[in-house]
Amino acid sequence: MQKTWQLFKDFGLEAIPILKVRESLLQDSQLTQNYLVLVISSCLIATLGLLINSTAVIIGAMIIAPLMLPLRGFSFATLEGDWKLLRQSFISVAVGTILAIACSGLVGLIIGLPEFGSEVLSRTQPTLIDLLIAIAAGGVSGYAKIRPSIGDAIPGTAIAVALMPPLCVVGLSLSQGDWLLARGALLLYLTNLIGINLACLVVYVLSGYALSSELTRSLSWGVSATLIIMLTVPLGISFWRVLSDARAKESLRQILSHSSVIQRPDVEILKSNVDWRTEPPSLKLVVRADKKITSEEVGMVEQILTKKLHRSYQVVFYVTPSQTVWSSQAK
Numbered sequence: 001m002q003k004t005w006q007l008f009k010d011f012g013l014e015a016i017p018i019l020k021v022r023e024s025l026l027q028d029s030q031l032t033q034n035y036l037v038l039v040i041s042s043c044l045i046a047t048l049g050l051l052i053n054s055t056a057v058i059i060g061a062m063i064i065a066p067l068m069l070p071l072r073g074f075s076f077a078t079l080e081g082d083w084k085l086l087r088q089s090f091i092s093v094a095v096g097t098i099l100a101i102a103c104s105g106l107v108g109l110i111i112g113l114p115e116f117g118s119e120v121l122s123r124t125q126p127t128l129i130d131l132l133i134a135i136a137a138g139g140v141s142g143y144a145k146i147r148p149s150i151g152d153a154i155p156g157t158a159i160a161v162a163l164m165p166p167l168c169v170v171g172l173s174l175s176q177g178d179w180l181l182a183r184g185a186l187l188l189y190l191t192n193l194i195g196i197n198l199a200c201l202v203v204y205v206l207s208g209y210a211l212s213s214e215l216t217r218s219l220s221w222g223v224s225a226t227l228i229i230m231l232t233v234p235l236g237i238s239f240w241r242v243l244s245d246a247r248a249k250e251s252l253r254q255i256l257s258h259s260s261v262i263q264r265p266d267v268e269i270l271k272s273n274v275d276w277r278t279e280p281p282s283l284k285l286v287v288r289a290d291k292k293i294t295s296e297e298v299g300m301v302e303q304i305l306t307k308k309l310h311r312s313y314q315v316v317f318y319v320t321p322s323q324t325v326w327s328s329q330a331k
């Protein structure tokens with residue numbers, strides 16, 4: 001126990017001196033030609049990866065991670081009351097954000113893909129888990145900045161928190177006029193942004209970069225806490241919906257396979273989705289079945305599901321007929 005406490009007590013030892021950290025962050029936060037090239041390159045790679053639904057290509061864009069550089073400077077500046085660094089890092093983050101949305105939107109307009117794949121859709125419904133990931137990754141990023149010996153952790157951190165892909169999803173969604181997807185992706189980006197900022201603040205404080213007098217003059221803690229609370233509401237609702245979706249889908253599988261009333265083991269669920277914009281929520285299922293599904297069976301499924309989950313759902317089946325064909329030589 002004493003050894004563990006000593007580790008926390010010595011957290012800030014061997015960290016880079018404060019003036020050297022400021023100088024390094026000031027350099028990272030400059031709006032230079034190199035920064036703009038990295039933003040555009042990362043944006044184009046991520047956007048094309050999203051369009052072809054390629055995880056490997058998107059990861060390549062994450063590793064570049066230009067937005068992470070001025071963001072760490074922004075956290076340090078708010079903590080220290082450094083207006084020069086604050087202004088410089090804020091401008092860099094803002095320009096990078098707008099530029100990424102504009103570039104991805106332009107690519108979306110030129111290519112004009114009619115519908116998006118799973119890589120795009122997965123970044124439009126952030127939850128509290130995404131906030132926790134951003135906080136953890138932001139803490140590692142800030143810690144790596146003050147301890148260059150673990151700088152190799154930055155690429156993995158950039159992949160985990162992923163600032164660029166959500167921005168590209170915003171641009172792609174706006175190019176197709178889908179405001180709902182754009183809003184969800186923007187919420188994920190803001191979640192990552194605020195989570196990283198809060199985590200970096202904590203790391204800088206624990207490392208001894210903020211004196212009590214400076215901390216009391218700074219509004220960074222109050223602003224960060226307010227933003228986190230504001231994010232908790234929509235992220236909590238989204239997280240609750242994800243859990244409700246999973247419960248509804250699992251209950252439906254059990255009803256179709258094991259219910260003594262329905263007894264339809266021939267029904268295979270291929271895809272499912274819950275539309276929360278309707279009342280009651282609409283549970284849409286793409287299934288494959290040997291026999292026809294009747295409206296009476298759908299009604300019984302809805303009744304059993306309501307009793308099981310204590311909430312009404314409108315169940316809709318999209319059925320693909322299934323036929324078993326054997327060769328003439330089969331016995």
